[in-house]
Amino acid sequence: MIQMLQGNQVTVRYGSHAVVDGLSFHLKEGQWLMLVGPNGAGKTTLIETIAQGTSYSGRILWKGRDIRTLKSSELAQKIGVLSQRNNVGYAYTVEEVVGLGRYAYQSGLFSAKDDDGKAQIEKALEMTGLGELRHASMLTLSGGEVQRAFLAQVFAQNPQVLILDEPANHLDLKYQQHIFSLIRQWLKEPGRAVLSVVHDLGLARRYGTHAILMDHGKSVLQGTVDEVMAPDILQQVYEMDVYEWMREMLAQWQ
């Protein structure tokens, strides 16, 4: 399997405090890598770092090439990022926001013709169930609809790797299921991979193939979901009996 993303000793410091501390990871084709861990473990920072949003030491490689040497538009054609906080200040329509996903294919002084663009936008709108809301103002959407609009933007970007920070945010159960199945479907095409932060450990187990358990900026354990998300390991990091808690929750229904 092709190695898509790889991190070597990635460290991010705010002042003297290391938010991400010498973390190494790799993401291979076909994998859905889940970043799990308690609040403040550095998961979102790691994602922002891969998206070149913060300065860091260490190296992040795209198929063996240092990601810092890629142009912004090249990077956006390879990696699509859905961030956690997405609020829009002006009354852009859903279609305008989704359409910006094609930016990386249109930039340059003489805007290249983006023949594929319209079809990609249509597909993205349809996948996220936003076809009917395409002309609606972003300011009138619910939290879940906003989340879907930005997800549609990422799909329109047609990247090879999806990086998702809390994709289930604001989504009701129906759309959680819908979106997660959609991403799993998306992943079936060759040459693709997903890296995501998911707080809901149930979702992480259900959809992830691999996982990194993070705590205090460090990787505690990496491996397949079954290896990493074992009750005794989670208990140490989360400082509670995760498995027991999940069972209690489920017991409410019986």
Place this chain on the structure above:
Amino acid sequence: MQDSRQLKRERFSPVTYCLLGAALFLTMVLCICVGSVRITFSDTVTAVWNAVWGLPIPENIAKNIILNVRLPRVLCVALAGAALSICGAAMQGLLRNPLADGSTMGVSSGAALGAVIAMATGFTLPGTSYGGIMVTAMAFAFGSLVLILSLAYMLDRSLSTSSIILIGVIFTMFISSIISLVITFSSDHTRSLNFWTLGSFSGVNYSQVKLLGLALLVCGGVLYRFSPELNAFAIGEDNARHIGVNVKRVKLVILITVSVLIGVCVSISGTISFVGLVMPHIARMLVGPNHRRLLPASLFSGAIFLLLADLTARTILSPIELSIGVVTSIVGAVAFVVIFCKTRKAG
């Protein structure tokens, strides 16, 4: 089934351009006609038409007033209004801040300080009468912008709407007193503090029209070229980076372009507040936030607004001429409050 939230937003079509163009043309003619000496519509059109085509102008027409006093002024006002408005629209998009504008952020004051210092020290560029002042104004505009944004960033990493404006206001007050000091100690009193803080177009000529026109053409072209990037920034800087915008470079180019344009405007007409704040909002109501439509719409509406403001300043207390900033500030201050309340409500 149509969702009730669908926006009925028509394309910004050639028809809209024609309508706005016609409105601008009529406003310009009106501004030439009205004044201490009244001139008829047909005289104005005849004089300008004949002058453009090099035809002789009939004796009975007040040729001098039309061609040498009012026309250059009207052109200057329209160009400055368009320039300030387009700068406001670009900054509001870039910083995702609906209250951003050359005057609210202190950029205009910075440019004015630059111009005043150049005049006081007699700094000129060889071969130009005006170049020194203009270049210093541009440099100071850019310097102020960088300073204000860095200060705001230090105070509040999210660069929130109110912290930028707060710093802009304090900066403006600070700079005004420095300008006043420089003028007091300078031997060159051709332009008063009043000119720099409230603006005026009296006595402008065609060389200034040409300068403004050139600056607007170049800088306006650059800003229009960056419409998609401005849209991305208006949605969010992180989002802009994620979709592949070279965030640092684009930001730098837009800030420089805006500084140049504001620098040219300020060195010609002083600081005119609020044009760049109010008009983009009105344009946004008409055509939506997409900069492909917003920038042209701001351009036209800014020109029309400033023409009417200048007309009011010239005529309302005739023969006394008010500073144009008096008019724009009265309108602008009210609009500022309305916009501020609206953004607060929207969270």
